[in-house]
Amino acid sequence: MTGPVPVSGWGxxxxxxxxxxxxxxxxxxxxxxxxxxxxxRGLGRSYGDSSLGERIAELTGxxxxxxxxxxxxxxxxxxxxxxxxxxxxxxxxxxxLPVTPGTRFVTVGGAIASDVHGKNHHRDGAFTDHVSSxxxxxxxxxxxxxxxxSHPDLFHATCGGMGLTGIVLEATFRLRPVRSxxxxxxxxxxPSLDGALDAFEEYAGSTYSVGWIDLVATGSSLGRSLVMxxxxxxxxxxxxxxxxxxxxxxxxxxxxxxxxxxxxxxTLYYGRVRRPLVRHRVGYEPFFxxxxxxxxWNRLYGRQGFxxxxxxxxxxxxxxxxxxxxxxxxxxxxxxPLAVLKVFGExxxxxxxxxxxxxxxxxxxxxxxxxxxxCEMLDRLVLEAGGxxxxxKDSRMTSGMFAAGYPRLEEFEQVRSRYGATGVFVSxxxxxxxxx
Amino acid sequence: MRTIAVLGATSGIAQGCLRxxxxxxxxxxxxxxxxxxxxxRTRLERVAADLGARSAEVExxxxxxxxxxxxxxxxxVDAVFADGPVDVVMVxxxxxxxxxxxxxxxxxxxxxxxxxxxxxxxAAHLAxxxxxxxxxxxxxxIGSVAGDRGRRSNYLYGAAKAMVATGVAGLQHRTAGxxxxxxxxxxxxxxxxxxxxLRGGRLSLAKVETVAGDIVRGVEGGRPxxxxxxxxRLIMAVIRLxxxxxxxxxxx
Numbered sequence: 045m046t047g048p049v050p051v052s053g054w055g056x057x058x059x060x061x062x063x064x065x066x067x068x069x070x071x072x073x074x075x076x077x078x079x080x081x082x083x084x085r086g087l088g089r090s091y092g093d094s095s096l097g098e099r100i101a102e103l104t105g106x107x108x109x110x111x112x113x114x115x116x117x118x119x120x121x122x123x124x125x126x127x128x129x130x131x132x133x134x135x136x137x138x139x140x141l142p143v144t145p146g147t148r149f150v151t152v153g154g155a156i157a158s159d160v161h162g163k164n165h166h167r168d169g170a171f172t173d174h175v176s177s178x179x180x181x182x183x184x185x186x187x188x189x190x191x192x193x194s195h196p197d198l199f200h201a202t203c204g205g206m207g208l209t210g211i212v213l214e215a216t217f218r219l220r221p222v223r224s225x226x227x228x229x230x231x232x233x234x235p236s237l238d239g240a241l242d243a244f245e246e247y248a249g250s251t252y253s254v255g256w257i258d259l260v261a262t263g264s265s266l267g268r269s270l271v272m273x274x275x276x277x278x279x280x281x282x283x284x285x286x287x288x289x290x291x292x293x294x295x296x297x298x299x300x301x302x303x304x305x306x307x308x309x310x311t312l313y314y315g316r317v318r319r320p321l322v323r324h325r326v327g328y329e330p331f332f333x334x335x336x337x338x339x340x341w342n343r344l345y346g347r348q349g350f351x352x353x354x355x356x357x358x359x360x361x362x363x364x365x366x367x368x369x370x371x372x373x374x375x376x377x378x379x380x381p382l383a384v385l386k387v388f389g390e391x392x393x394x395x396x397x398x399x400x401x402x403x404x405x406x407x408x409x410x411x412x413x414x415x416x417x418x419c420e421m422l423d424r425l426v427l428e429a430g431g432x433x434x435x436x437k438d439s440r441m442t443s444g445m446f447a448a449g450y451p452r453l454e455e456f457e458q459v460r461s462r463y464g465a466t467g468v469f470v471s472x473x474x475x476x477x478x479x480x
Numbered sequence: 481m482r483t484i485a486v487l488g489a490t491s492g493i494a495q496g497c498l499r500x501x502x503x504x505x506x507x508x509x510x511x512x513x514x515x516x517x518x519x520x521r522t523r524l525e526r527v528a529a530d531l532g533a534r535s536a537e538v539e540x541x542x543x544x545x546x547x548x549x550x551x552x553x554x555x556x557v558d559a560v561f562a563d564g565p566v567d568v569v570m571v572x573x574x575x576x577x578x579x580x581x582x583x584x585x586x587x588x589x590x591x592x593x594x595x596x597x598x599x600x601x602x603a604a605h606l607a608x609x610x611x612x613x614x615x616x617x618x619x620x621x622i623g624s625v626a627g628d629r630g631r632r633s634n635y636l637y638g639a640a641k642a643m644v645a646t647g648v649a650g651l652q653h654r655t656a657g658x659x660x661x662x663x664x665x666x667x668x669x670x671x672x673x674x675x676x677x678l679r680g681g682r683l684s685l686a687k688v689e690t691v692a693g694d695i696v697r698g699v700e701g702g703r704p705x706x707x708x709x710x711x712x713r714l715i716m717a718v719i720r721l722x723x724x725x726x727x728x729x730x731x732x
Contacts, residue, residue, distance in 0.1 A: 046676070066676045069523070105673070108526050109533035119533075132503065133534050 051100060054342050055091035057349030057411045057439060060472060062098055068105035073211050074185045076101045083471045084207035086151030087126060090158060091352045092439025093472035094206050101211065103153055109133065110214060117219035118176075123153030123212040130219075136282050139219035140328075142174035146384075148333055153212045158436040159204030159394045163252035163274065163332070166244075166389035170399055171217075172203035173392050179214040183464035187213065201459040204394030206435055208469045208479065209460055224280035227252070227331040230273040231322040233314070237267030237367055237385075241403070244387040247273050252331075255385035258310040259373045259407055260303060267370045268314055269385060274331055303377035310381055335382075345380070345410050351439060353419055354406040356388060356398065357431035365429035366403045369422055373407055376418045380408040395456040398434045406437070416440065435473065443478035481510035485560040487547060487603055488573025489516035490523045492672025493622060496692030497570065498531055504696065507537045514538060515566070517556050518573075519546040547573045548591070553599050557606040561614075568699060569607045570620045571600055576674045582636055589636055597640030601647040608651045608660065616659035620699045621648050625666050625707070628716040631732045652704055661702040667691050668712040 047063040062083075067073040076082055076099075083097030086104060106124035113119075114137045119130065127141055128148040134140065141148075145160040154160075156178070161170045168174075177191040180202055188210075190199045202209045230250075232243045240255045247253055252274035261268055335341045342350070357365045366385075373379050384406040391400040409415035423445055426433065432449025433441050447453055457480065460466050466480045484501055486494050498514060505512045514531055518524040521544055528540040541563075545556035560566060574596045582589040604621045611617040626634050627641030648664040655662055669675055671685040691708045698706030707713035719732070 066673075068673050108530035110529055112533040114536060121533075137536065 048098075051085075051088075051096060052349070053091050053093060053095055053439070054089045055350050055352060055411070055439060056342055056345075056347075057351065058093055058096070058472070060093070060096045060098070062096065062100045064100045064102055066102050066105050070181065070187065070213055073101065073103075073106075073181055073213065077181065077183065077185060077211065077468065081468055081470045082211075084153070084157065084211055084469065086124060086154035086157075087149050089147055089150045089154065090436045092437065093476065094158075094436060094438075095154075096472040097470055103211070104151065106153075106213065114139065117221060118216060119219055120214060120216040121152055122214050123151060123156070125152050126150065127152065127155065134219055135222070135225055135328075138221055138223065138282060140222040140276065142218060142220045143168060143171045144332055146333065147336055149336065152215050152217075153207075156203055156212055156215055157205060157207045159392075159397045159399075160436070161388070161399045163254040163272075163386070165399055166248060166253065166387055167251060168220075169389065169392055170204075170394070170397060172394055172397075175203065175215055175217040177216045178202060178212050180210040181213055182210040183468040197459045198463055200393045201395050201456050203392075204397040205456065206396065206471065206474070208471065208474055209463060209465045210469060222276045222282075224277035225282055225328050226277040226280045226325050227274040227328055228277050229324055229326050229331055231317050231324075232271040232273065233317045233320050233322075234269050234271060235265070237269065237370055238363065240267065240269035240271050240385060241363055241366070241387070243269075243271040247271070248387075251275050253386070256313070257370070257383045257385045257405070258314055259370065259379035259383040260307045260310050260377065260381075261314075262374045266374055267367070270314065270317055272331075277325060280325075306379065306381055313381065345408070349411045350380070351409045351411050351415055351419065352406060352437040353409060353422060354404060354434040354437045355422065355426045355431050356400055356402050356404040356434075357426060357429040358400060358402040361402070361429035361431065363403070365425055365431070366405060369405055369425055372418065372421055372425070376414065378409050378415055378418055380410070383407045395452040395459070396435065396450055398432065398436070400432075402431065404434075406434075438473065441477070443476070446477040481513070482568075483513040483515065483564070483566045484568040484570070485515040485517070485566050486570040486572055487517045487545075487553075487556055487560070488571070488622075489542075490518045490520065490527050491572045491574065491622075492674065492688050493667060493670060493691060493695070494570060494572035495527055495530075496688040497572075497620075497695050498527070499534065500689075500692045500696040501568075502531055502534045502538055505535060505537060512538045514540045515560055515563070516540060516542045517545050517547070517560065518542070519544060519548075547599060547603070548595055550599070550602065553603050554606060557603060557610065560607070561610045565614050566611075566617060568618045568620065569611065570622070570699075571603045571607065572620075572622045573603075574600065574622065574674075576637060579633055579636070592636050593640050595640075596637060597643040600640070601644050604644070604648060604651060604662075608655060608662065611660045612655065612658060617661075618699055618702070619651075619660070619662045620695065621662070621664055623648070623664050623666050625668050625712050625716050627666070629720050629727075631727075633732065661699075663695075663699050663703055663706055665695050665698065665706045665708065666712065666716075667695075667708050668715075 048061040051062045052059040065076045085095035103124040106122035108122045110120040117139045143162045155171045159170045159172045234240045250273040255269045255271045257269045388399045543559045624641040626638035627645045670691045686709045694708035
């Protein structure tokens with residue numbers, strides 16, 4: 045145990061003083077849970093206060109693989125194993141993650157708690173759609189085998205449940221077979237948001253699709269985008285690359301990222317693609333993890349940290365609400381170059397899962413009063429459209445906004461209560477959002 | 481076909497090195513056999529399963545020995561060599577009670593000296609004799625930067641590791657001109673279970689992966705002494721040279 049020490053999420057905002065425990069075994073975990081209310085944390089890549097609390101159990105010491113069957117791709121591992129470690133072991137043997145978020149430096153437990161999605165959501169769903177079973181330490185200290193057949197209520201509450209139901213100790217999930225470490229990428233350049241959304245529809249058959257959108261450009265360039273499509277290459281070698289990034293040695297002066305530098309960057313980034321359609325072959329790292337090359341890229345936003353705002357609006361709400369959000373953000377001039385657009389496929393049975401059919405937009409905003417005002421405007425728009433915000437990115441939404449976006453909240457709380465989790469597995473975010 | 485044996489295989493640094501060896505194993509050279517020695521069955525089996533899952537080319541065997549007295553150490557070294565030649569032996573067991581615990585109980589202080597000093601060196605000595613007998617092989621012994629100069633916060637641990645360093649220097653002299661290579665590893669403070677109580681403090685802890693990578697490269701290259709992370713070679717050179725009045729004013 046150490047602390048209290050200052051701890052924050054990846055956005056470096058907010059910061060709390062926490063007592064941090066580093067359990068290495070099931071017995072250690074049980075002892076921490078007996079000691080009082082606890083917040084589960086992995087590699088700390090959720091952006092806001094999901095992994096913050098007064099007593100934190102940092103679970104990266106549970107980092108053992110348990111079994112890997114390289115004929116079926118079924119992997120069982122402890123919850124603190126990182127996706128980078130899974131890739132390093134599995135890729136040379138012809139297996140890739142079934143779903144990956146935009147960084148491989150998250151733990152398996154974190155991927156389950158956030159029910160992370162990736163560029164293949166429209167085809168393959170979210171991470172927990174590929175999870176067959178979990179071992180969960182519940183409030184009593186008992187370890188339960190949890191799956192769609194055994195304790196299904198706890199399974200669907202734990203998947204996407206932000207660590208609020210118990211501590212995931214182990215997970216079993218199925219990897220995807222691949223023949224190469226390379227991705228055949230197609231970049232579609234579109235001068236408008238409509239063009240980008242058309243491209244998502246036109247290329248719905250692609251395994252991977254994601255859009256980079258310029259959220260600074262206004263006028264005739266409003267919503268210009270690059271839609272990136274990808275397929276695992278059918279040939280090439282399989283070795284995994286080194287997972288170490290270049291450090292960002294200092295906090296960038298906050299003013300370095302302003303509307304002029306961002307506009308210049310975006311113009312260059314967009315202009316770099318010269319034709320409406322470009323095909324080429326890239327490694328899986330630049331395709332999935334462009335930012336993992338900088339190991340502390342969150343420092344680029346300066347000391348005050350940043351907010352990442354990610355919403356989804358249902359398809360039925362139409363493109364108009366996305367377009368309106370793009371207009372609001374562009375008019376504010378607050379966006380960073382990191383802005384991502386994606387069309388989701390079907391949601392799953394995770395009670396607090398984020399993805400649902402519709403459009404999702406993600407933008408980084410330097411923390412500050414202007415950013416908070418913009419978020420409030422966007423909140424109203426998302427609420428009206430019947431959408432919701434992603435808990436993993438959130439550090440500021442109200443309990444009302446949360447309840448409106450997550451209709452299965454009540455059911456989730458009932459499951460927590462049934463398994464004694466209420467008041468035992470907690471977080472700063474849960475408290476803010478009115479969860480017991 | 482290659483065999484690596486580790487005494488104290490559940491230690492954080494040992495696990496890091498074993499993963500590095502598994503990841504770097506070239507299947508065209510045949511299978512890799514790992515012989516793991518530890519004292520806690522559950523933890524040892526967990527480590528064995530982990531390593532076995534990391535490669536299809538790896539075979540893992542385990543043996544339980546509580547390396548806190550002479551007979552156990554001698555039996556463990558016998559067990560390591562019982563099933564044929566060994567290419568690399570690593571001596572990585574140890575304990576690190578706090579100085580306060582050692583202050584409070586002479587038995588804790590004596591154990592700390594015995595396990596980290598006497599028995600570690602004994603294991604290195606016995607393994608060297610076996611390696612000389614088989615004609616070749618590598619031995620890696622985990623020492624510590626703490627052995628380079630006694631300081632108030634951990635001089636018992638440091639003294640034990642200094643004993644290991646002197647002993648290993650003698651073993652290196654003894655094996656000079658043979659095909660047995662011995663490496664003394666001196667990690668700086670590393671993020672392992674041993675140092676959990678130091679986390680979040682002023683000291684920045686090195687990542688196990690970094691340290692393990694340095695160790696494995698050093699052992700494979702037959703380096704006599706490996707400081708890891710590398711900057712500790714310079715830091716300790718400076719600390720050794722600090723004049724006593726200056727050194728005693730520091731809070732190291």
